[in-house]
Amino acid sequence: MNNNNNINYSSLISNDHETGSSGEPLRIFDASYNNYSIHPNSYSDYTPIPSKIEAFDYNYWPATNTHNILANQTIVAIDQAQTQQSLNPTLETLVPIPSVQLSQLNASATISATHHHHHIHQHLYPPTPSTPPPTCNDSSTWLGSGNYQALHPTPTPNPSTYRHYSNPCSFYPTNNFYDPSQPQWTSQPTIPIKFESSYSPPLYFETGNHCQEQTSKDELSNSPQQSNWLKHESSHPNSVPPKNLLNGNQLTFKRKTRTRDKYRIVYTDQQRYELENEFNLSKYISIPRKSALSLTLSLSERQIKIWFQNRRAKERKLNKKRHDVTSSRQLNNSNDVDSPSDGGVESPNYYQNYTSHDYLQQQQQQQQQQLKSATAEMDLSVLWCLGPDFDKQTVSSLLNDSYCVESGLTQSITSNWWMSSPSKWNNSLMHESDVYTPRSVMNELEPQSPTSASIKRPLSDASNRTISSRSLTNSKPPPPPPPKLEFLTPVRSHTPDIYNRVSSSVKRTRAAPTLAPSSTFETPPAQAIPSASSAIDSAEQVIF
DNA sequence: TTGTGTTTTACGACCTCC
DNA sequence: GGAGGTCGTAAAACACAA
Numbered sequence: 001m002n003n004n005n006n007i008n009y010s011s012l013i014s015n016d017h018e019t020g021s022s023g024e025p026l027r028i029f030d031a032s033y034n035n036y037s038i039h040p041n042s043y044s045d046y047t048p049i050p051s052k053i054e055a056f057d058y059n060y061w062p063a064t065n066t067h068n069i070l071a072n073q074t075i076v077a078i079d080q081a082q083t084q085q086s087l088n089p090t091l092e093t094l095v096p097i098p099s100v101q102l103s104q105l106n107a108s109a110t111i112s113a114t115h116h117h118h119h120i121h122q123h124l125y126p127p128t129p130s131t132p133p134p135t136c137n138d139s140s141t142w143l144g145s146g147n148y149q150a151l152h153p154t155p156t157p158n159p160s161t162y163r164h165y166s167n168p169c170s171f172y173p174t175n176n177f178y179d180p181s182q183p184q185w186t187s188q189p190t191i192p193i194k195f196e197s198s199y200s201p202p203l204y205f206e207t208g209n210h211c212q213e214q215t216s217k218d219e220l221s222n223s224p225q226q227s228n229w230l231k232h233e234s235s236h237p238n239s240v241p242p243k244n245l246l247n248g249n250q251l252t253f254k255r256k257t258r259t260r261d262k263y264r265i266v267y268t269d270q271q272r273y274e275l276e277n278e279f280n281l282s283k284y285i286s287i288p289r290k291s292a293l294s295l296t297l298s299l300s301e302r303q304i305k306i307w308f309q310n311r312r313a314k315e316r317k318l319n320k321k322r323h324d325v326t327s328s329r330q331l332n333n334s335n336d337v338d339s340p341s342d343g344g345v346e347s348p349n350y351y352q353n354y355t356s357h358d359y360l361q362q363q364q365q366q367q368q369q370q371l372k373s374a375t376a377e378m379d380l381s382v383l384w385c386l387g388p389d390f391d392k393q394t395v396s397s398l399l400n401d402s403y404c405v406e407s408g409l410t411q412s413i414t415s416n417w418w419m420s421s422p423s424k425w426n427n428s429l430m431h432e433s434d435v436y437t438p439r440s441v442m443n444e445l446e447p448q449s450p451t452s453a454s455i456k457r458p459l460s461d462a463s464n465r466t467i468s469s470r471s472l473t474n475s476k477p478p479p480p481p482p483p484k485l486e487f488l489t490p491v492r493s494h495t496p497d498i499y500n501r502v503s504s505s506v507k508r509t510r511a512a513p514t515l516a517p518s519s520t521f522e523t524p525p526a527q528a529i530p531s532a533s534s535a536i537d538s539a540e541q542v543i544f
Numbered sequence: 545t546t547g548t549g550t551t552t553t554a555c556g557a558c559c560t561c562c
Numbered sequence: 563g564g565a566g567g568t569c570g571t572a573a574a575a576c577a578c579a580a
Contacts, residue, residue, distance in 0.1 A: 263553080263554080263572085263573055263574050263575095264552075264553040264554060264573075264574055264575080265553070265554095265574090266552075266553080266574080266575060266576090267552085267553080272552090284566095284567090302554095303553085303554085305566075306553070306554060306555085307552095307553080307554095309554095309566085309567075309568075310552075310553070310554080312567090312568085313568075313569075313570095314551085314552090316568085316569095545580100546579105546580085547578100547579090547580085548577100548578090548579085548580100549576100549577085549578085549579100550575100550576080550577075550578100551574100551575080551576070551577090552573100552574080552575070552576085553572100553573090553574080553575095554571100554572085554573090554574100555570100555571085555572080555573105556569100556570090556571090556572105557568105557569085557570090558567100558568085558569085559566100559567075559568075559569100560565100560566090560567075560568105561564105561565085561566090561567095562563105562564090562565085
């Protein structure tokens with residue numbers, strides 16, 4: 001399979017290569033990031049969260065306002081100096097740090113290793129942290145006084161002993177570094193590094209044991225022997241690997257298995273939140289966006305890609321579940337229309353009949369029950385901003401954080417805080433060329449019509465590639481969007497239903513490939529973006 | 545505290561497209 | 563052949579009832 005891949009491990013680390021190759025400079029967080037509060041989609045169903053799996057369903061994740069909260073310029077202002085001081089000069093040169101530079105950049109050694117087979121192309125766990133792991137008391141981490149993780153109740157295990165790889169503190173890079181206690185924590189240069197050689201030109205490579213824990217099978221399969229063993233090992237977990245896999249040389253091969261305790265990490269709420277935001281805006285991440293998110297969240301691009309894959313799978317699962325429930329309901333509908341036979345899953349009709357008033361009421365009840373605290377008078381829109389997947393303590397902590405409330409939360413619900421129209425944006429704050437911008441903002445800036453998008457985002461953007469290429473062979477119009485459901489949110493979205501960029505109805509199915517490949521392959525960017533883009537265009541015409 | 549079910553990361557196999 | 567897609571699944575992390 002990939003036996004002939006003689007990986008030059010000395011050339012695996014580079015700075016963000018994709019950015020350079022794509023021609024689209026990285027956009028680091030921008031102050032205007034905070035300004036976007038348009039709920040990214042008008043897919044406004046509401047689910048009373050009967051189960052956790054429904055939490056993100058129908059995309060009522062409050063992309064905008066949560067951004068407002070968590071990336072609030074005021075909140076992170078304190079961090080600016082520290083962050084920029086600690087940033088390495090290279091990064092500063094490449095990406096002028098905006099005021100809302102996410103401060104994890106100073107340790108954003110998002111490093112992924114080479115892979116040479118399919119999507120095994122990126123290490124998930126970079127081997128070389130650039131700085132010692134920050135402590136949870138590190139004031140230079142997220143959100144300054146609104147320190148995110150300080151608000152997050154995730155316990156802080158002893159790094160030397162913790163076995164679960166929840167972030168020991170707020171720093172994202174800890175997600176990527178399995179073992180912060182390793183000596184290299186203190187011995188490596190402070191260089192944010194990406195480690196994904198599928199695109200990257202070689203810069204340098206740090207050999208040593210730090211790669212051992214994080215290297216995947218395929219990535220290490222640089223010899224037939226190793227490959228064969230790894231293949232064999234997958235079915236014989238207890239077999240003994242060849243010696244050269246254990247301690248052969250500097251590249252001490254040690255398989256990363258799924259059976260070892262170091263199996264997966266848990267993303268922080270902030271990371272998940274950003275990913276959810278991106279997902280709400282587009283079910284498929286483009287290469288530039290992936291690169292930007294990678295840098296911003298200190299996750300490898302592979303992690304982001306896999307997260308999106310898993311997220312789509314979750315969406316499909318939910319849709320299927322919903323469809324099944326709807327079908328069963330229809331069967332039983334003649335006898336008992338109101339029978340609560342959903343088991344917690346709502347039909348589309350349910351969503352349609354579920355008004356925002358109901359939502360607010362239920363949200364209020366839920367939160368009052370959950371918090372059981374002085375938050376009885378909380379502004380529901382604040383809670384809404386936090387999204388469904390923030391745990392109760394996080395919500396409570398944020399609500400009780402006066403700094404947060406004063407600087408971000410309350411602002412997020414005011415009508416004039418968010419400048420919904422791009423024309424209102426301060427151009428001095430928007431330098432898209434060097435500033436990471438949420439996709440929702442990008443959408444406002446760059447309506448992704450098939451023409452303009454493909455021009456503005458050339459080759460590196462897979463979405464646009466598919467727009468320009470696949471759409472040529474796909475004469476079938478995109479499927480009609482599902483019925484939109486009204487959901488009056490505290491900040492009413494202007495954005496059209498980007499959800500419909502991905503239509504599960506055109507999903508390619510392996511079991512029944514009855515349609516022509518060009519029309520059955522799930523290529524949402526190709527099939528859906530044009531319609532969504534035109535909708536965006538028309539929506540912006542309304543806005544302006 | 546423990547058992548159990550669910551959700552979240554991550555991977556492998558296999559697919560299509562370019 | 564490489565990219566990213568889905569699908570199925572492993573296993574950690576988590577939630578919650580008993």
